[in-house]
Amino acid sequence: MDRHEPLSDSENRTDLLLRGGTVVDPSLDLNRVCDITIRDGRVSAIDVGLPAEGHRVVDLSGRYVFPGLVDLHAHICWGFTDIGLVPDDICPSTGVTTIVDAGSSSWPSQEAFRRNVAEPSRTRVFGFSNISSVGIPTAGTPELASLRFVDVDRSVASVAGNPDLMTGIKVRQGQHLVGDNGIEPTRLAVEAAEQLGVPVMVHVGNTPCPLGGIMDLLRPGDIITHAYHGHPHGILDDHRAIWQDVIEGHNRGILMDVGHGAGSFKFDVAKAAFERGFFPDAISTDLYTVNVNGPVFDLPTTMSKMLNLGMALEDIVRATTSIPSAAIGKTGLGTLRPGEAADVAVFELEEGAFDFIDSHGDRRTWPLRLTCDMTLLGGEVVYNRHSADMDRKPVGTHGTDAT
Numbered sequence: 258m259d260r261h262e263p264l265s266d267s268e269n270r271t272d273l274l275l276r277g278g279t280v281v282d283p284s285l286d287l288n289r290v291c292d293i294t295i296r297d298g299r300v301s302a303i304d305v306g307l308p309a310e311g312h313r314v315v316d317l318s319g320r321y322v323f324p325g326l327v328d329l330h331a332h333i334c335w336g337f338t339d340i341g342l343v344p345d346d347i348c349p350s351t352g353v354t355t356i357v358d359a360g361s362s363s364w365p366s367q368e369a370f371r372r373n374v375a376e377p378s379r380t381r382v383f384g385f386s387n388i389s390s391v392g393i394p395t396a397g398t399p400e401l402a403s404l405r406f407v408d409v410d411r412s413v414a415s416v417a418g419n420p421d422l423m424t425g426i427k428v429r430q431g432q433h434l435v436g437d438n439g440i441e442p443t444r445l446a447v448e449a450a451e452q453l454g455v456p457v458m459v460h461v462g463n464t465p466c467p468l469g470g471i472m473d474l475l476r477p478g479d480i481i482t483h484a485y486h487g488h489p490h491g492i493l494d495d496h497r498a499i500w501q502d503v504i505e506g507h508n509r510g511i512l513m514d515v516g517h518g519a520g521s522f523k524f525d526v527a528k529a530a531f532e533r534g535f536f537p538d539a540i541s542t543d544l545y546t547v548n549v550n551g552p553v554f555d556l557p558t559t560m561s562k563m564l565n566l567g568m569a570l571e572d573i574v575r576a577t578t579s580i581p582s583a584a585i586g587k588t589g590l591g592t593l594r595p596g597e598a599a600d601v602a603v604f605e606l607e608e609g610a611f612d613f614i615d616s617h618g619d620r621r622t623w624p625l626r627l628t629c630d631m632t633l634l635g636g637e638v639v640y641n642r643h644s645a646d647m648d649r650k651p652v653g654t655h656g657t658d659a660t
């Protein structure tokens with residue numbers, strides 16, 4: 258067989274022993290060197306000194322091993338929005354095994370999302386349905402300028418009819434997106450989500466009122482995305498402390514998500530917040546066509562920024578695995594618990610001098626960078642940085658074996 262021939266499915270799903278990596282899995286309260294065995298696409302054991310018999314051994318000494326990453330906020334409705342990226346183009350090489358579209362689609366485009374995006378993707382795909390029927394065709398579309406674009410009943414019916422795919426309701430609450438409608442869009446999003454028993458994700462930044470006024474409408478498990486934006490009505494008061502009502506909302510169980518994006522993450526805001534112990538619950542990219550070549554690039558770059566800003570590695574892993582998977586009600590993902598699908602992200606923590614840039618053009622040179630070495634999806638190696646052929650299966654636009 259030609260060495261460059263992709264491995265067949267059965268060969269690629271050979272039972273593996275991942276040996277000697279530092280496994281960080283907050284869902285298992287695990288942060289130590291140990292082995293993982295994978296059988297039939299699932300984690301079969303995780304312990305020190307597991308026997309190799311019957312398994313192909315992969316030496317991961319000196320590497321970190323995380324559960325496959327979950328990006329809670331991205332835009333992947335390629336083909337029918339201007340902002341959508343192709344999941345299988347961006348995920349395998351970055352350790353991301355589950356990606357969540359944050360409101361690019363809504364009830365009229367639900368079927369397009371399923372057929373064009375979710376079904377052809379090898380990467381696991383979920384979505385939040387926009388409370389506006391318009392969805393997000395372009396980044397600047399004011400989809401909530403008129404409340405005629407909101408139909409709570411149809412939104413509820415659509416999400417309820419697609420429980421395998423749709424995991425929440427999205428609302429963009431920016432002033433330039435909602436016109437004269439104040440915070441009524443968020444109230445309507447909560448009304449829909451309440452009927453469905455799913456979370457609401459609220460885009461903030463230049464909101465019509467202070468953040469606390471929006472958080473007052475939210476329930477535990479709802480999500481504020483763009484939490485560290487640098488625009489008016491952010492998390493910081495005039496003394497660069499966290500607003501008391503924001504702390505109270507967070508303590509009540511509202512999740513704070515990074516949602517980096519092209520305009521929604523400021524180093525200085527995150528630094529001030531981190532110094533006061535106000536860290537994100539979820540770290541997501543808000544990746545879309547305009548920011549994938551910078552300033553966001555990918556989830557590991559976003560995680561590296563958090564690391565250099567002082568967030569602990571274990572908390573960063575929790576914020577990209579168990580918390581986002583729980584937020585969308587998929588607790589079998591974002592974990593290496595035996596019996597669950599073997600989604601695994603192997604990382605190298607590089608030391609050197611690395612350049613980073615935020616959404617406001619502020620630049621920093623920092624000493625740490627997380628780089629993805631290998632990604633397994635359901636026990637299958639879908640990316641291997643150090644092997645051009647044997648362990649790497651081509652990842653195509655449509656995620657099939659066809660060329």
Ligand SMILES: [Zn+2]
Nearest residue numbers: 330331359543
């Ligand atoms: Zn977004």
